[in-house]
Amino acid sequence: MPSxxxxxxRRLAGFGFLCYVVAYxxxxxxxxxxxALKHDLHLTxxxxxxGSGLFFVGYCLFxxxxxxxxxxxxxxxxxxxxxxxxxxxxxxxxxxxxxxTFFAARVLxxxxxxxxxxxMILYLTYWIPxxxxxxxxxxxxxxxxxxxxxxxxxxxxxxxxxxxxxxRGWQWLFIAEGLPAVVLGIAxxxxxxxxxxxxxxxxxxxxxxxxxxxxxxxxSRPAAIRGSILPAMSSPKxxxxxxxxxxxxxxxxxxxxxxxxxxxxxxxxxSMGLTLLSAIPFAGxxxxxxxxxxxxxxxxxxKGHVAACALTGAAGLFVAILFxxxxxxxxxxxxxxxxxxRSVMSVFWAIPPMLLAGTAAAAGxxxxxxxxxxxxxxxxxxxxxLRQGTGVYTGGLLVLAAALVVEAVLVMTLRLxxxxxxxxxxxxx
Numbered sequence: 001m002p003s004x005x006x007x008x009x010r011r012l013a014g015f016g017f018l019c020y021v022v023a024y025x026x027x028x029x030x031x032x033x034x035x036a037l038k039h040d041l042h043l044t045x046x047x048x049x050x051g052s053g054l055f056f057v058g059y060c061l062f063x064x065x066x067x068x069x070x071x072x073x074x075x076x077x078x079x080x081x082x083x084x085x086x087x088x089x090x091x092x093x094x095x096x097x098x099x100x101t102f103f104a105a106r107v108l109x110x111x112x113x114x115x116x117x118x119x120m121i122l123y124l125t126y127w128i129p130x131x132x133x134x135x136x137x138x139x140x141x142x143x144x145x146x147x148x149x150x151x152x153x154x155x156x157x158x159x160x161x162x163x164x165x166x167x168r169g170w171q172w173l174f175i176a177e178g179l180p181a182v183v184l185g186i187a188x189x190x191x192x193x194x195x196x197x198x199x200x201x202x203x204x205x206x207x208x209x210x211x212x213x214x215x216x217x218x219x220s221r222p223a224a225i226r227g228s229i230l231p232a233m234s235s236p237k238x239x240x241x242x243x244x245x246x247x248x249x250x251x252x253x254x255x256x257x258x259x260x261x262x263x264x265x266x267x268x269x270x271s272m273g274l275t276l277l278s279a280i281p282f283a284g285x286x287x288x289x290x291x292x293x294x295x296x297x298x299x300x301x302x303k304g305h306v307a308a309c310a311l312t313g314a315a316g317l318f319v320a321i322l323f324x325x326x327x328x329x330x331x332x333x334x335x336x337x338x339x340x341x342r343s344v345m346s347v348f349w350a351i352p353p354m355l356l357a358g359t360a361a362a363a364g365x366x367x368x369x370x371x372x373x374x375x376x377x378x379x380x381x382x383x384x385x386l387r388q389g390t391g392v393y394t395g396g397l398l399v400l401a402a403a404l405v406v407e408a409v410l411v412m413t414l415r416l417x418x419x420x421x422x423x424x425x426x427x428x429x
Contacts, residue, residue, distance in 0.1 A: 004206045008127050011201070013140045015184075015191045016120045019083060020143035022180045023116055025151050026090040026109065027055060029177050031257040032155035033170040035264070040168060041098055049384020051102045052257045053377035059110030063370035064363055066115025067122060068229075071362040074194035075123040079116065080185045086112040087181030094171040118369040122362055125353045126195055127210070129217045131297060133353065138293030138346035145282035145289070145342055148256065151177075156275045218357055232356055232364035240414055241352060244306070245372025247407040248344050251313065251400045254379030255341075259334060262320075262393050267327050277327070281335040285342035293346035302354075303416060305347040307408040312340025314404035321397045341404060354416060375403075 030037060030052050038048050070078040089112040093105045120140065128136045158176055162169035193199045196210040232238055260278060267274050296305045316337025323329035356364040383396035 004202065004210055005128070005132060007202070007206075008196075008210070009136050009139065011191065012127055012193075013124065013136050015188070016124070016140050017143050017146075019079070019181075019184050019188070020117070020120070020140060021147045021150070022083075022177070022184060023086070023113060024144050024147035025177045026086060026113070026181060028147070028253070028256045029151060029155055029173055030106075031260050032151060033159060033173050034257075034261055036159060036162075036168065036170045037102070040170070041096065041102055043099060043102065045384045045388040046381075047099055047384075049257075049380045049382075049387075051099070051106050052380040052384075053253070054103050054106040055110040056253075056373045056376040057110060058107040058112075059114045059376075060370040060373055062111055062114035063118060063373075064366040067118050067362045067366035068359070070115060070119045070122065071359060075119060075126075076189060076192040076194055079119060079123070079192060080188040082113060082116045082119070083181045083185030083188060085185075086116070087178050087183075087185060088112075090178030090181060091175055093174040093178070094167070115366070118366045121349050121352075121369075122365050123192075125361065126214065129213060130350070130353060131300075133350040134293040134296040134302070134347050135290075137349050138289045141342075141345045141349070142286050142289050144252070144345070145285040145338065148282040149279040149286070152260070152275045152278050153272070156272060229359060229363040232360035233367060235355070235364070237355055237414065238352070238364045238367060239371075240410060241348075242368045242371035244407050244411050244414075245348065245368055246375040246378075247403040247410075248310070248341065248348070248375070249372050250375030250379040250382075250403050251317075251341050252379070253376040254383045254396065254400045255334070255337065257380040258383045258387075258393070258396070263327065263330060265393075266325055266330055274327075277331055280331050281338040282342075284335045285338035288339040288343045289346045292343040296347045296350065302347050302351050303411045303414050306344050306351075306411045309340045309343040309347070310404045310408040310411070313337045313342075313344070314340070314401045314408075316340060317397050317401040317404070321394055321401070324393065344407075351414075351416065 030048075034048060037043060038045070043051065066078070066082070086109060089105070089109045093109065096102045096105050121137075124133070124136060124140065155173055155177070158173045159169035161167070161172040164172065167175075193201070196202070196214060197207055199207055199210075202210065259281075263274060263278050292305060292309065296302060313336075316333050316335065316339070319333030319336060320330050321333075323333065352365050352368055353361060379400065382399050383393070386395035386399070387393055389395075
């Protein structure tokens with residue numbers, strides 16, 4: 001029943017998309033406020049890069065416990081708890097007053113948000129068959145480029161409130177972009193349903209069909225890594241996927257948290273026109289993610305898509321390296337980079353459910369996301385340190401481009417089953 005899957009996608013992936021837009025805004029809004037924060041809090045480039053990346057320290061420590069709790073208590077309550085918590089912490093960031101409190105706020109935000117993304121990835125595996133996951137995952141994960149497209153003009157407008165009611169512009173930024181998470185967290189209690197068989201918003205026959213379809217989907221996964229934590233945690237393939245995701249995330253946040261500053265420096269200042277231009281790379285990524293996700297689902301091929309996208313992303317960064325002072329060519333380079341690198345995400349998260357099921361899926365997906373998101377600490381930190389040490393962005397961008405090349409090589413070594421085959425115990429490991 002394609003109509004049932006369409007309804008599920010609109011309701012659950014659509015709501016998850018809204019939540020993820022807000023989550024990404026709350027992660028990366030420090031990138032839009034970088035200049036003001038560095039001035040008011042007396043932060044060096046290195047300290048700003050370190051503080052931006054510290055989000056992922058707390059985030060990664062609590063990923064696996066959070067996903068295990070979600071699998072036990074259900075997504076409805078746990079996603080609501082996560083969102084309300086991170087929204088309150090994001091709003092409280094308005095009170096930071098120096099380097100120490102900035103660092104602490106970023107760590108606390110990571111702890112509060114831990115488990116949202118892998119929780120939603122796990123949750124969607126309860127509702128969406130494997131054959132449709134790249135497409136639906138792409139719709140969910142387009143939230144990242146959308147957050148930048150919307151975040152650039154919104155954040156610029158909020159920063160212009162500087163001095164209103166005695167608050168700095170960056171304080172208004174944290175207030176206005178943190179409160180929506182609290183509202184959506186409350187809404188999650190009414191929108192999300194833990195399992196297909198409990199979906200009162202589907203007709204009885206639709207519930208029965210979807211529950212049976214998902215049972216068949218789960219039965220096709222490898223019994224070797226079903227229902228326990230240890231096999232998932234010790235699987236070489238899970239660790240390889242963690243490294244691949246680490247390299248991709250390193251680039252994601254190295255770009256997200258430094259691109260506005262790179263563009264401003266190339267242009268010699270900021271303006272609303274420049275802010276709007278900065279959305280172009282992410283608009284390109286938005287379209288590419290959906291198209292590439294659909295193509296991967298049609299062909300049933302995964303790792304070749306990931307590798308090709310990673311190499312495309314690296315090529316775009318090399319363009320940006322070659323033309324550091326040309327705003328049009330910088331935007332062109334970053335557009336190519338985002339089309340490739342962000343489209344990795346459309347396909348990548350369709351791979352772990354091919355290898356994992358049950359509690360093992362909760363632990364394995366959380367482990368991949370936890371280890372992978374350490375790249376969110378490394379990327380901005382390396383960019384900041386190399387920028388401070390050399391005075392240019394070339395070294396940092398070279399590191400990001402190299403990471404994507406290595407990512408492409410590693411993912412091609414991964415042995416996966418065909419689109420219609422079952423894994424054996426040896427394949428799983």
